[in-house]
Amino acid sequence: MNLRDLASHLGLSQTTVSRALNGFPEVSEETRLRVKAAADLHGYRPSAAARRLATGQSGTLGMIFPGERNMLGDLLFIEFLGGCVESAADLGYDVTLAMARGQQSEEAIYRRTVRSARVDGMILSSPLVTDARPALLDSLGMPFIVHGRTSSDKAYAFLDIDNRGAFEAATRLLVDLGHRRIALINGDSRYNFAADREAGFRDALRARGIAPDPVLISGGPMHEGTGHAQALRLLDSEDPPTAFLCSSLAQAAGVRRACLDRSLRAGQDLALIAHDDRLQEMRAEAFDPPLTTTQSPIGDAGRRIVELLVAMLRDPKQALPAEVWPVDLVVRNSTPAPKR
Amino acid sequence: MNLRDLASHLGLSQTTVSRALNGFPEVSEETRLRVKAAADLHGYRPSAAARRLATGQSGTLGMIFPGERNMLGDLLFIEFLGGCVESAADLGYDVTLAMARGQQSEEAIYRRTVRSARVDGMILSSPLVTDARPALLDSLGMPFIVHGRTSSDKAYAFLDIDNRGAFEAATRLLVDLGHRRIALINGDSRYNFAADREAGFRDALRARGIAPDPVLISGGPMHEGTGHAQALRLLDSEDPPTAFLCSSLAQAAGVRRACLDRSLRAGQDLALIAHDDRLQEMRAEAFDPPLTTTQSPIGDAGRRIVELLVAMLRDPKQALPAEVWPVDLVVRNSTPAPKR
DNA sequence: CTTCTTCCTCAAAGCGCTTTGAATACACTT
DNA sequence: AAGTGTATTCAAAGCGCTTTGAGGAAGAAG
Numbered sequence: 001m002n003l004r005d006l007a008s009h010l011g012l013s014q015t016t017v018s019r020a021l022n023g024f025p026e027v028s029e030e031t032r033l034r035v036k037a038a039a040d041l042h043g044y045r046p047s048a049a050a051r052r053l054a055t056g057q058s059g060t061l062g063m064i065f066p067g068e069r070n071m072l073g074d075l076l077f078i079e080f081l082g083g084c085v086e087s088a089a090d091l092g093y094d095v096t097l098a099m100a101r102g103q104q105s106e107e108a109i110y111r112r113t114v115r116s117a118r119v120d121g122m123i124l125s126s127p128l129v130t131d132a133r134p135a136l137l138d139s140l141g142m143p144f145i146v147h148g149r150t151s152s153d154k155a156y157a158f159l160d161i162d163n164r165g166a167f168e169a170a171t172r173l174l175v176d177l178g179h180r181r182i183a184l185i186n187g188d189s190r191y192n193f194a195a196d197r198e199a200g201f202r203d204a205l206r207a208r209g210i211a212p213d214p215v216l217i218s219g220g221p222m223h224e225g226t227g228h229a230q231a232l233r234l235l236d237s238e239d240p241p242t243a244f245l246c247s248s249l250a251q252a253a254g255v256r257r258a259c260l261d262r263s264l265r266a267g268q269d270l271a272l273i274a275h276d277d278r279l280q281e282m283r284a285e286a287f288d289p290p291l292t293t294t295q296s297p298i299g300d301a302g303r304r305i306v307e308l309l310v311a312m313l314r315d316p317k318q319a320l321p322a323e324v325w326p327v328d329l330v331v332r333n334s335t336p337a338p339k340r
Numbered sequence: 341m342n343l344r345d346l347a348s349h350l351g352l353s354q355t356t357v358s359r360a361l362n363g364f365p366e367v368s369e370e371t372r373l374r375v376k377a378a379a380d381l382h383g384y385r386p387s388a389a390a391r392r393l394a395t396g397q398s399g400t401l402g403m404i405f406p407g408e409r410n411m412l413g414d415l416l417f418i419e420f421l422g423g424c425v426e427s428a429a430d431l432g433y434d435v436t437l438a439m440a441r442g443q444q445s446e447e448a449i450y451r452r453t454v455r456s457a458r459v460d461g462m463i464l465s466s467p468l469v470t471d472a473r474p475a476l477l478d479s480l481g482m483p484f485i486v487h488g489r490t491s492s493d494k495a496y497a498f499l500d501i502d503n504r505g506a507f508e509a510a511t512r513l514l515v516d517l518g519h520r521r522i523a524l525i526n527g528d529s530r531y532n533f534a535a536d537r538e539a540g541f542r543d544a545l546r547a548r549g550i551a552p553d554p555v556l557i558s559g560g561p562m563h564e565g566t567g568h569a570q571a572l573r574l575l576d577s578e579d580p581p582t583a584f585l586c587s588s589l590a591q592a593a594g595v596r597r598a599c600l601d602r603s604l605r606a607g608q609d610l611a612l613i614a615h616d617d618r619l620q621e622m623r624a625e626a627f628d629p630p631l632t633t634t635q636s637p638i639g640d641a642g643r644r645i646v647e648l649l650v651a652m653l654r655d656p657k658q659a660l661p662a663e664v665w666p667v668d669l670v671v672r673n674s675t676p677a678p679k680r
Numbered sequence: 681c682t683t684c685t686t687c688c689t690c691a692a693a694g695c696g697c698t699t700t701g702a703a704t705a706c707a708c709t710t
Numbered sequence: 711a712a713g714t715g716t717a718t719t720c721a722a723a724g725c726g727c728t729t730t731g732a733g734g735a736a737g738a739a740g
Contacts, residue, residue, distance in 0.1 A: 002695095002696055002697085003696060003697060003698095004696075004697095012719080012720090013719065013720045013721070014696090014697080014698090014720090014721095015698085015699080015700095015719075015720060015721080015722095016718080016719055016720075018697070018698065018699090019698090019699095019719095022698085026717080026718065026719080027718075027719085028717075028718065028719095031718080031719085043455070045455045046696080046697070047393070047695085047696050047697070048392075048398070048458050049389060049392035049393040049396075049398060049695080049696080049697090050393050050695070050696035050697035050698090050725090051696080051697055051698075052388075052389035052392070052393075052697090052725095053387070053389040053390050053392075053393045053695085053696080053697070053698095053725050053726065053727085054697040054698040054699080054724080054725055055697080055698065055699095055725085056389075056725075058388070058389060060434075060436070065422060065425060074414075074415060074418050074419075074620075075414060075415065077418070078414050078417070078418050079414075081437070082405060082439065085405060085437045085438065085439045086439050089438060094400075094436045094437075094438075094458060095436060095437055096400070096434040096435060096436045096437075097421070097425045097434075097435050097436075097437070098425065098429060098434075099422065099425045099426050099429060112385075115383065115385040118388045118434060221621070223621060280414075281414075281561075281563065342725095342726055343726060343727060343728095344726075344727095352689075352690090353689065353690045353691070354690090354691095354726090354727080354728090355689070355690060355691080355692095355728085355729080355730095356688080356689055356690075358727070358728060358729085359689095359728090359729095362728085366687075366688065366689080367687095367689085368687075368688060368689095371688080371689090386727070387725085387726050387727065389725080389726080389727090390695090390725070390726035390727035390728090391726080391727055391728075392695090392727090393695045393696065393697085393725085393726080393727070393728095394694080394695055394726080394727040394728040394729080395695085395727080395728065395729095396695075
């Protein structure tokens with residue numbers, strides 16, 4: 001059942017039927033009701049392909065699979081992706097994935113995707129401190145929004161959380177509790193979020209007149225092994241930290257294990273704070289002990305970012321969205337004052 | 341630059357250009373080369389929307405986000421998805437995701453997806469023992485392929501691994517080593533793969549005249565907590581097992597932790613085998629000790645399943661593919677004979 | 681020199697929708 | 711009665727591709 005059939009069935013023109021269905025004001029309410037009823041009755045669904053051709057819009061948003069894969073980073077990605085897909089569906093958009101594979105240049109993927117006009121807009125995730133993609137997409141004329149931020153001269157749409165403020169607050173909490181040697185176990189330093197977190201960490205130390213010790217600052221993939229390895233290194237060092245600040249719960253789990261290896265109790269003998277992206281099956285409150293965290297649900301960010309992108313597509317003239325979400329510091333039971 | 345422009349540029353008709361580009365035999369080799377060169381030169385990309393409208397094919401494969409989410413299950417999903425996206429790209433297809441959310445019936449999602457003709461075929465993952473989706477898609481006339489199997493009267497396309505054989509072999513290995521009390525920590529029993537694994541487990545025991553003890557058979561999500569909880573329960577029981585067989589490496593990690601809790605060494609004091617889906621960042625060989633596994637790369641399955649589905653779409657008359665991959669039993673260092 | 685093939689190329693007809701510009705009908709003004 | 715809006719509806723022209731049915735050119739066969 002296509003539009004023409006439906007129209008002739010109703011004794012109306014395609015124009016009128018199309019307008020009735022799409023909510024244009026030129027159609028009388030009576031006609032609209034009649035049309036809608038008939039459409040329902042016959043199970044009419046407009047052909048996505050035809051609409052796309054006619055409007056030039058694909059009704060599809062694109063996302064590129066992260067090039068660098070690592071287990072718990074993937075978990076963040078999928079939670080974010082889930083949020084995106086969910087709100088895209090609500091807004092009538094599809095989400096398609098492409099993949100930057102092996103050595104094949106990521107740029108080629110983006111170019112190809114853009115040129116075949118398969119997507120109306122793109123979502124960039126995990127931006128690097130210096131990331132070529134915004135400029136690339138700009139030059140290709142493809143609307144996009146970044147989850148996170150990056151250094152760029154030009155304005156671009158983004159949604160980010162206040163990583164710097166979050167880690168500044170967390171560090172401040174630790175310092176105010178009396179901690180002086182605080183270890184930061186961060187994400188990979190090429191990522192902007194990690195740079196921001198380190199900056200917040202340094203801000204707080206500087207504000208309290210503490211010189212950051214480079215030994216105490218490290219980074220790596222967002223998984224348990226990173227936390228374990230770095231924590232062991234530090235616990236076995238000459239002047240071990242009294243507090244750990246981690247970029248993910250998984251890293252915190254590694255720190256916890258390292259502490260156990262050294263007969264220490266994380267959250268009691270040592271303070272432990274982690275950033276919590278609110279993954280479905282990894283709850284800071286179920287940690288032993290319940291973990292003090294900086295928290296911000298990454299799934300919500302996915303939902304919101306699609307809303308913002310779709311709004312951009314619907315009204316390209318509006319100002320580029322630039323949201324920075326505050327991050328809650330949730331104090332639970334893992335942040336004692338340092339042992340004397 | 342569209343087809344008409346390109347054609348007039350070349351002094352050819354659209355027909356000829358289209359055929360040259362799409363590899364039809366009616367075009368002289370010389371013309372084809374000329375056309376291709378010009379297309380490259382001008383960066384011509386056919387409009388996906390127009391092609392879709394003209395051919396009635398969307399060039400898109402659909403996948404539904406798993407309704408039930410759990411961390412390491414998600415990891416399997418994303419590894420599989422990555423494989424799918426990768427080979428879809430090679431074959432010129434997009435992959436779009438939909439999501440079965442909350443209480444909204446999964447069926448509605450499938451119906452909607454099918455009716456708007458956004459996808460040419462669908463990939464079903466994580467089939468249940470009794471799963472309504474194959475019959476549903478069949479009745480809707482949507483081509484699909486199942487990753488795994490399910491009980492269904494009708495024939496359907498699938499790619500599965502030999503879960504039953506794998507667990508039969510693993511169990512046999514343990515029995516032949518002298519183990520008599522073997523615990524199975526499986527996936528959720530509603531999933532077909534879990535049922536198959538249990539069947540294989542029982543096969544091997546039966547073949548050796550051992551009556552399976554229901555106490556030793558349990559299941560749950562594919563994560564560390566499941567392995568830990570079940571192993572603790574069993575280790576603390578009256579007649580603890582001497583060997584564990586797990587459905588995932590994550591579960592095996594939990595078993596290992598439970599053993600440590602009880603001052604036992606998994607892989608030395610107790611035998612431990614797990615199924616290994618070959619996730620990027622979770623290597624059985626890096627386990628302590630290196631784990632004996634039944635292994636089958638789930639990413640490869642994703643790649644292959646898309647090949648099969650695309651082949652089905654290109655030639656709907658061919659027989660439905662039905663591949664069952666053998667699973668390697670890789671003996672490493674975690675399967676000692678039982679202690680006397 | 682025709683007539684047939686074989687090869688290559690073409691014009692034109694869709695695919696199913698949106699959107700433009702015009703037409704009709706009707707109620708009000710003047 | 712003619713003129714002016716206003717509210718509805720319509721026919722037709724695309725969107726950019728694929729594909730059908732035909733036509734022209736060149737070489738082979740009669």
